[in-house]
Structures are given as C-alpha cells and as structure tokens.
Ligand code: PRP
C-alpha cells in the first residue's frame with residue numbers, strides 16, 4: 285500500500301503489545317500511549333524542512349538548523365488526545381487544532397460535533413492524530429474538513445490501521461500519507477479492528 289508507512293521500531297512494537305493486552309489498565313494504557321507518541325513523532329517528523337542558521341558556541345561560531353515548516357497537530361476527539369502531548373513534547377512550537385467526531389455505532393458513519401483549527405494552516409504540515417483507522421470514515425471526514433480550511437500538506441498518524449481504512453483513505457485522499465505502527469488483519473462485523481486493541485477512547489479514558 286503505497287500511501288502507508290509502517291513505524292516498525294522495536295520500542296514501538298513492544299509498546300503496541302502492551303496496548304493490545306486487554307489486561308492493561310487505563311493508567312498504564314495512557315502512559316504507554318504517551319511514550320509511543322514521542323517515538324512516533326520522531327519518525328513522522330523525519331522529513332520536516334529545516335533552515336540553516338549560524339550559532340555561537342561558547343568557543344566559536346558554527347552552523348546549525350531550525351525547523352522551517354510550521355506544524356499543526358490535530359487530534360480527532362477523543363482518542364487522538366492520547367497522542368497529543370507526546371507529539372507536542374517533540375514538536376513544542378506546533379500549534380494545535382481539534383476535530384470532534386464519533387462513529388455512529390449502527391451506521392459506522394462519522395458524526396461531527398467540533399472543529400477548531402489555527403488560522404493559516406495552508407502553509408503548515410498538518411498532522412492528524414487518531415490511534416485507530418478502521419473503516420476510514422472518521423479520518424476521511426477530518427481530512428476533508430481540513431482541506432476545506434485550506435490545509436495542503438496533511439499526514440494521518442495512527443497506531444493501528446485496517447486495510448479497509450487505508451484503501452478507502454487512499455481513494456478519497458490520494459495525496460495523504462498514512463503512518464501506522466501496525467497494519468492489522470481487517471474489521472469485524474461491528475467495524476472493530478482485528479486483532480486491534482479494542483475501543484481506543486474507552487481504554488484511554490476508562491469509559492468501557
Ligand atoms: C474511534 C477512533 C476513530 C474512529 C475510527 O473513535 O478514535 O476516530 O473510531 O473508526 P473509523 O475509521 O471506522 O471511522 P470513536 O468513534 O470511538 O470516538 P471516541 O474517540 O470519542 O471514543
């Protein structure tokens with residue numbers, strides 16, 4: 285799948301295994317997700333554009349770099365919030381938008397309830413954060429709203445993706461690169477990812 289980049293670092297694989305385990309309690313789920321987010325941010329930011337600057341060390345002048353491209357982080361509520369702080373630690377200058385969406389449990393279609401993003405996202409690298417890409421409905425709707433607001437450089441960052449969601453996203457938004465820590469087997473009849481990790485929002489916030 286050419287729109288998909290798998291982050292298969294050993295530390296990420298170890299942490300994803302902890303998240304998959306149904307016995308992992310919410311407090312541990314949140315802290316491991318936070319740790320993973322930092323590792324993922326490191327990988328996802330690999331191609332950020334830099335600018336050369338001069339810097340004075342205590343001994344002499346030398347060359348250095350600053351990040352040139354502004355970054356906007358956009359978690360999809362609720363579960364995307366679990367990735368936000370880790371990304372923001374690695375990208376402290378990033379601004380943050382929020383998109384509120386939930387899946388209707390019967391139709392599996394996304395229902396939107398909130399949208400607030402910083403102005404001038406047209407020049408920024410926009411990283412949409414959501415641990416789960418299942419049918420793809422929520423991710424596709426989020427990306428469409430961001431494009432309507434002028435975003436041009438968007439990447440979708442997830443933990444676990446289903447082939448169905450990756451294909452659907454590629455069809456709807458062929459310009460979007462998807463990052464995931466695992467491409468899982470598929471979806472069950474209720475639209476849950478198999479083997480997956482269950483309902484990410486419920487596991488983060490203890491609402492099962
Ligand atoms: C989950 C998840 C994604 C969506 C993925 O959110 O965080 O946003 O489902 O499914 P899809 O690819 O089939 O659209 P959910 O609707 O459970 O809301 P929540 O994060 O508030 O729990």
Ligand code: URA
Pocket residue numbers: 363416418475476477478480481482483484485
């Ligand atoms: N949303 C989740 O939180 N988990 C899934 O497996 C699918 C959608």
